[in-house]
Amino acid sequence: MENKNKFYITTTLPYVNAPLHIGHALEFVRADTIARYKNLLGYDVFFNTGTDEHGVKIYEKAKENNLSPEDFVNKSFETFKEQLKIFNLYPNVHYVRTTNEHHIKAAQEFWKIVEKNGYIYKKNYQAKYCIGCEDEKTESELVNGDCPDHPGIPLKLIDEENYFFKYSAFQDKLLNFYKENPNFVIPDFRFNEIKNFVSGGLQDFSISRLKEKMPWGIPVPGDDAQVMYVWFDALTNYISTLGWPEDVENFEAFWKNGNPTQYCGKDNNRFQSAMWQAMLMAADLPNSKQIVINGHITGDGGIRMSKTLGNVVDPRDVANKYGVDALRYFLLKEVSSFEDSPFTMDRFHDSYNSGLVNGLGNLTSRILTMSSNYGVSLVESDLETKYYTEAVKELEDFDIYQHINNVWSNVSNLNSKWDSISKLNNFISENEPFKKIKVDEEGAKKDVHYLLYHLLGIALAIEPMMPETSHKILELIKENKKPEAPLFPRID
DSSP: OOOSOEEEEEOOOOBSSSOOOHHHHHHHHHHHHHHHHHHHTTOEEEEEEEEBOOSHHHHHHHHHTTOOHHHHHHHHHHHHHHHHGGGOOOTTOEEEETTSHHHHHHHHHHHHHHHHTTOEEEEEEEEEEETTTTEEEOGGGOBTTBOTTSTTSOOEEEEEEEEEEOGGGGHHHHHHHHHHOTTSEESHHHHHHHHHHHHTOOOOEEOEEETTTOOOSOEETTEEEEEEOHHHHHTTHHHHTTTTTTOHHHHIIIIISSOOEEEEEGGGHHIIIIIHHHHHHHTTOOOOSEEEEEOOEEOGGGOBOOTTTTOOOOHHHHHHHHOHHHHHHHHHHTSOSSSOEEOOHHHHHHHIIIIIIIIIIHHHHHHHHHHHHHTOOOOHHHHTOOOOGGGOHHHHTTOHHHHHHHHHHOGGGTOTTOOOHHHHHHHHHHHOHHHHTTTOHHHHHHHHHHHHHHHHHHHHHTTTTSHHHHHHHHHHHHHTOOOSSOSSOOOO
């Protein structure tokens, strides 16, 4: 294995019961940006995503389509990979499937270890279950008798004998872990949420279902009448994708020593920051390094976008019309790093025109037209400039929204040498090198060199976020030629 610093980052695994929506795009693009950034800094990056293919939702969707669960998930996975192409993800992304043979064996081995350690037992119970969340709901969590995240979807009543995980045994362990790792969950207010949740007491939860009622799941080791609860199965993907338990070297490199970082939406906070961490403790395995919590993208009326609610925006439609980098730009610049943010096509269109057509696209054309016309180019040492490490504090804190906005409006926070897009446009307006060239050729060329050098900085700064655009600008600078067509064509 290469002797390079390791970095491991994951998304959550979407269910394959419906197409990806703009909320999924946010999580994928955010994680991808961090993966690309770490790669630029020289890390050996393991970027994991994939599909959650067990559970009630999958089983029922397969029946709706008159397919076996196996045929349905196989078909859906291929569709998922095709959909992901629209986001232009990190080239070496790893895909895990919870129906993969290795994952099944890993999940069963994980179960055996936790059971051997005394954290699994069997009992009868009754509960209300939200199919949308794939999670049990207490009366205190319900709003007008409904799951608050999936209103109008009937809760499923469960009355059976299942296996339980001793979640209650980990209250103090988790609280001590949080105390010892004060930056474990980002942002702080989400960390406070999970600390308050755990402090309120943890209830043991069911980790299996009767196979006769829910036949689509991983068999419980030693009990063919039961299948694993979908979350207990799916969460183990974060280590099964690394080859655990067989591939000890890869697991130690990326899980033990690769600062494992998990991106998820706010509805996953409890699962990722508490449940999964307790499960790892129960199996005597190292905990995650960091959990990064995104807000939700909302639609009209501030309602969360959800496949279950049927109010989603297909990111493919957006990317096909405006381009992949335009989609990435909006998700990174116009959507808060951690709070809920609205998405409408009108808002997207306005942002596209102001930030890309009239902003970066126009600036690039103006500078490169002057540099090519006046014979101004950068020296070889300029072109060899690497992604500058002084500019990355926001990315290290996963505040991508702040970082890209600094590039557009206040790059001085990143590196005092670099100017913003607006400042460069103002520089052109104030100094008018296109007029100065007639009376002060040397001065005009100096101005254009200044502009060209800082355009290079902008191209480098956006490389993890808008890789296609960054590459186009860098190539144009190297060739010292103006764009033959607008980087971002005006769309009415």
